[in-house]
Amino acid sequence: MSNSSTIVVKLGGTEGVDFSAICADAAELIKGGQRLVLVHGGSAEANSLGEALGTPPKFITSPSGYTSRYTDRTTLEVFLMAVNGKVNSLLTEQLHRLGLNAFGLCGMDGSLLVAERKEAIQSVENGKRRMIRDDYTGKIDHVNTELLEMMLSAGYLPVIAPVAVSHNGEALNVDADRAAAMVAGALKAETLILLTAVPGLMEKFPDESTLIKHISQDKILAALEMAQGRMKKKVLGSEEALQAGVGKVIIADGRGDKPISSALAGAGTVIG
Amino acid sequence: MSNSSTIVVKLGGTEGVDFSAICADAAELIKGGQRLVLVHGGSAEANSLGEALGTPPKFITSPSGYTSRYTDRTTLEVFLMAVNGKVNSLLTEQLHRLGLNAFGLCGMDGSLLVAERKEAIQSVENGKRRMIRDDYTGKIDHVNTELLEMMLSAGYLPVIAPVAVSHNGEALNVDADRAAAMVAGALKAETLILLTAVPGLMEKFPDESTLIKHISQDKILAALEMAQGRMKKKVLGSEEALQAGVGKVIIADGRGDKPISSALAGAGTVIG
Secondary structure, eight states: OOOTTEEEEEEOOSTTOOHHHHHHHHHHHHHTTOEEEEEEOOHHHHHHHHHHTTOOOOEEEOTTSOEEEOOOHHHHHHHHIIIIIIIIHHHHHHHHHTTOOEEEEETTGGGOEEEEEOSSEEEEETTEEEEEOSOOBEEEEEEOHHHHHHHHHTTOEEEEESEEEETTSOEEEOOHHHHHHHHHHHTTOSEEEEEESSSSOBTTTTOGGGBOOEEOGGGHHHHHHHOOTTHHHHHHHHHHHHHTTOSEEEEEEOSSSSHHHHHHTTOSEEEO | OOOTTEEEEEEOOSTTOOHHHHHHHHHHHHHTTOEEEEEEOOHHHHHHHHHHTTOOOOEEEOTTSOEEEOOOHHHHHHHIIIIIIIIIHHHHHHHHHTTOOEEEEETTGGGOEEEEEOSSEEEEETTEEEEEOSOOBEEEEEEOHHHHHHHHHTTOEEEEESEEEETTSOEEEOOHHHHHHHHHHHTTOSEEEEEESSSSOBTTTTOGGGBOOEEOGGGHHHHHHHOOTTHHHHHHHHHHHHHTTOSEEEEEEOSSSSHHHHHHTTOSEEEO
16 A cells, blocks of 8 residues: 655764754644654664773775675674664654654564675775675665554554564664665655755765755766765665655755754755 | 453563573464463663663662662663663564564553653662652553554564553653563453563472462462562562453463473463
């Protein structure tokens, strides 16, 4: 079952993104009848918990220039504590305090997000390539749409943590932007909003005056070239979402007041 | 809707309880058609995470002799990380690895467990009474039975963490034995099994040869007097479960092989 009026919002895990403002804005929209699904990150919390527990984060850069967290078994447990236990639980609490019937879950729950585990990944360090085999990350290849539809029909607000289950039942760290894209695609959402700590995609990062207002679907590859660091995954996620039938994607600022409403009113970079 | 063939199993959070054996046993029972709901604790994990983060656990003893965790805001966040993020997530993963479609959630999710926050609690320290007002604990007064039934009908295995939501939307630490009792009561479960690190209720704790095989409902108050420490809450939970319509309660050993099947076959203390 598709529903064209669903909005999926991804809340960045980076510092600066204002979760309270996003929650307050979400509450107003939901009370006005809007169907909403939230997907969050948690990288900042996972990093600081790892530091506090003596296991600081490590990162991998792929040959094509994407950066991701190196998630060995110890890091996976820290990630689960930070992302499922802290970010997801506190976000769910905050939404309940605003009178919403929030439902925190991760992709393992009811096999919401099933992913292919990356059995061996290439990492580039100081120009040299290395194979990594104990990484618990993956790429989502299936979303349990029926579960999401059941939750939305029952009046729950899904709040999704970026953890998936592998085909062998393992917990996997997955990229939150691309998880949000997969969820939006599964629901054939009208809009996917990726909130982050910058105003959108910039032609010359970090010069905010070079913000790109609109990227048509045929210009996404060029935008992918232009994007720096983690912005690459947002552009990649945008393309995946559009291909899955999402109406449009907005990469917008999550730092100000009413960030969801502002994005819907035209702020940020609209893709599609 | 009631279902007389549901079994609710509570897995103790204390050291010694063998989660793998419980999961393997659960998998066999579920594959044989048994409807099962799991509720877990997490006190040992919460304690060790608190120690690692420099906020060791504190406990409160009530004037009537019950011991519970003192949960200020910092401890609540540690508790959420340990219980929702580690114990619940790893248990859910372990069950997925056994081929079960486990669904980890806590009582905030979809308002599964709603509790009255204890605004002010009395603590006895060195014989003196003290009032504590910043405690995030509560007593469950409502279970979202419809949500549980929906999950069970859809083929999910609910795995419930002992966190509830207050009437004001706050996250609360709740006693896992009594949470399991409330869940069993809401589902009118045939059997509630409380697995712990002892063989059952003993007349003369810790002498295991004094294990009580059966306690009828009219002898529960006497058993409550006999129970030591945390066993008191199990007996209290048993009474609450029976009053809510649960067929029988079994307090049994969670340390050996096939602990659920053993309890069903007559091990432990049967109440009711």
